Amino acid sequence: MKTRIISGLVIAPLLILVLLGGPWIKGAVFIITVLGLYEFYRGFHNMDVHPSYPIGIVSVCLLYFINIITFYVHPFTPGMTPYLYMMWLFISVLICLLYMFKIEERNLSDAMATITGIVYVGFFPYHAALAEDTFAVLCGVSPVWLILITAFCTDIFAYFGGYFLGKHKLCPKISPKKTIEGSICGTLASTVFCAAFGYAFMDREYMLAFILTGLAGGIFSQFGDLTASIFKRKMGIKDYGNLIPGHGGIMDRFDSVIFTAPMIFYILMIFFADKL
Amino acid sequence: MKTRIISGLVIAPLLILVLLGGPWIKGAVFIITVLGLYEFYRGFHNMDVHPSYPIGIVSVCLLYFINIITFYVHPFTPGMTPYLYMMWLFISVLICLLYMFKIEERNLSDAMATITGIVYVGFFPYHAALAEDTFAVLCGVSPVWLILITAFCTDIFAYFGGYFLGKHKLCPKISPKKTIEGSICGTLASTVFCAAFGYAFMDREYMLAFILTGLAGGIFSQFGDLTASIFKRKMGIKDYGNLIPGHGGIMDRFDSVIFTAPMIFYILMIFFADKL
Numbered sequence: 001m002k003t004r005i006i007s008g009l010v011i012a013p014l015l016i017l018v019l020l021g022g023p024w025i026k027g028a029v030f031i032i033t034v035l036g037l038y039e040f041y042r043g044f045h046n047m048d049v050h051p052s053y054p055i056g057i058v059s060v061c062l063l064y065f066i067n068i069i070t071f072y073v074h075p076f077t078p079g080m081t082p083y084l085y086m087m088w089l090f091i092s093v094l095i096c097l098l099y100m101f102k103i104e105e106r107n108l109s110d111a112m113a114t115i116t117g118i119v120y121v122g123f124f125p126y127h128a129a130l131a132e133d134t135f136a137v138l139c140g141v142s143p144v145w146l147i148l149i150t151a152f153c154t155d156i157f158a159y160f161g162g163y164f165l166g167k168h169k170l171c172p173k174i175s176p177k178k179t180i181e182g183s184i185c186g187t188l189a190s191t192v193f194c195a196a197f198g199y200a201f202m203d204r205e206y207m208l209a210f211i212l213t214g215l216a217g218g219i220f221s222q223f224g225d226l227t228a229s230i231f232k233r234k235m236g237i238k239d240y241g242n243l244i245p246g247h248g249g250i251m252d253r254f255d256s257v258i259f260t261a262p263m264i265f266y267i268l269m270i271f272f273a274d275k276l
Numbered sequence: 277m278k279t280r281i282i283s284g285l286v287i288a289p290l291l292i293l294v295l296l297g298g299p300w301i302k303g304a305v306f307i308i309t310v311l312g313l314y315e316f317y318r319g320f321h322n323m324d325v326h327p328s329y330p331i332g333i334v335s336v337c338l339l340y341f342i343n344i345i346t347f348y349v350h351p352f353t354p355g356m357t358p359y360l361y362m363m364w365l366f367i368s369v370l371i372c373l374l375y376m377f378k379i380e381e382r383n384l385s386d387a388m389a390t391i392t393g394i395v396y397v398g399f400f401p402y403h404a405a406l407a408e409d410t411f412a413v414l415c416g417v418s419p420v421w422l423i424l425i426t427a428f429c430t431d432i433f434a435y436f437g438g439y440f441l442g443k444h445k446l447c448p449k450i451s452p453k454k455t456i457e458g459s460i461c462g463t464l465a466s467t468v469f470c471a472a473f474g475y476a477f478m479d480r481e482y483m484l485a486f487i488l489t490g491l492a493g494g495i496f497s498q499f500g501d502l503t504a505s506i507f508k509r510k511m512g513i514k515d516y517g518n519l520i521p522g523h524g525g526i527m528d529r530f531d532s533v534i535f536t537a538p539m540i541f542y543i544l545m546i547f548f549a550d551k552l
Binding site for chain 2: 081085087093094097124173230262276
């Protein structure tokens with residue numbers, strides 16, 4: 001319970017940044033990503049796997065540098081910008097592979113963990129920044145609200161739903177406290193709150209998009225949470241970090257956002273395809 | 277020497293497919309990719325790492341399915357298509373991570389190797405198909421010629437250059453036979469042949485692009501070759517496969533194309549940016 005309240009206190013200043021919008025949101029996502037990547041890579045040490053911090057962090061910086069260039073300095077043609085992200089992926093993965101050239105010191109797992117971190121912790125949450133750039137004007141308000149609402153409503157309602165109604169374990173081997181009842185409550189709450197938010201603040205023509213966003217986001221924020229649990233179990237750690245003493249690190253707080261950000265970005269992209 | 281000649285015999289029918297162009301090239305790249313991915317994943321078995329064949333192969337199929345849809349069935353707006361590739365990456369990596377949900381049977385390395393294979397063996401060579409779609413009309417001939425010329429000229433001239441002039445080892449720990457002299461000969465040959473091909477068959481206004489293509493392609497085809505050697509050393513195998521008995525598999529023949537395809541695609545993209 002206390003963790004949930006403390007999470008809330010961490011999230012509160014974030015809400016102000018989302019209200020400020022644009023560069024504030026992107027700056028926040030950038031900082032969270034860099035800290036999260038650091039925690040993720042550090043988690044591998046127990047397994048004697050040593051991803052490259054410099055490659056991972058420079059790669060994330062490059063991703064946001066592309067954002068700054070294409071959004072503020074020199075807008076390319078619409079067909080060009082996403083290719084820059086593909087080029088970014090190519091260069092990042094290439095450098096991770098070249099990292100193995102010190103063949104006596106480094107292993108395949110070091111390179112593969114670096115790549116996984118770049119895509120999972122770097123590229124996935126970056127979709128929150130992409131969503132802000134692409135849909136903020138079309139939606140009238142920041143679509144990052146949807147990402148946060150779905151991630152945190154699911155988390156809170158799954159907790160209380162499980163607390164009051166929970167009878168059947170969801171997947172005891174990965175996360176022993178989660179229940180099927182809690183999971184359903186979380187997903188329903190996410191759907192209802194996203195739909196309500198869309199109805200109140202966004203274009204009602206796209207209600208179906210907001211309902212689907214809430215539903216898929218509710219399901220995948222739980223997958224995000226469980227995926228992080230799997231990583232931690234395999235790494236042999238309890239929490240990714242210790243940012244709030246006793247209450248985990250950045251990655252523990254944002255594990256579900258990692259999956260909901262791209263999920264919601266692509267759902268909105270499909271619905272708004274004709275307006276892009 | 278015999279390996280080189282046999283390689284040539286494998287490549288010869290490919291040249292006919294490149295002449296036929298369009299779907300023939302893409303079909304060939306698809307088949308090579310699927311076989312290559314199979315070999316790559318199999319290589320991990322020695323290390324007790326077990327990537328998911330079905331996820332990797334379905335992911336590659338999905339990539340070419342997107343190509344068919346966007347190129348032949350329903351062309352989206354230019355801004356939309358590359359986002360489909362980003363969505364593909366998200367879905368593929370997501371499924372690789374969910375693969376770990378059978379937490380007792382599967383390890384982080386299984387998921388990370390699956391991801392690495394999808395990006396390195398699946399997505400990288402796919403740029404040959406992308407280059408064909410994007411630049412065949414602009415260039416007048418298939419840009420896949422440049423990818424093949426650079427990869428195979430480098431390979432052949434590095435071999436003969438090293439054979440006749442080789443004195444200094446390039447990186448004995450990774451590949452004991454390679455020499456600095458051979459490497460320089462290969463890079464120069466790649467530059468000269470790409471420039472000559474561009475001069476003879478393509479728009480001479482873009483000569484600088486073809487020279488750079490040859491130069492960067494020459495360097496990175498060697499990195500591709502060495503990267504494959506590192507994987508094989510770490511996996512504890514001599515060759516990836518046994519397609520031509522005694523002369524290695526698909527991945528042994530195409531290891532340099534994996535890096536040159538995206539390299540050349542992005543160089544052309546930068547030079548032709550204003551025409552896209």
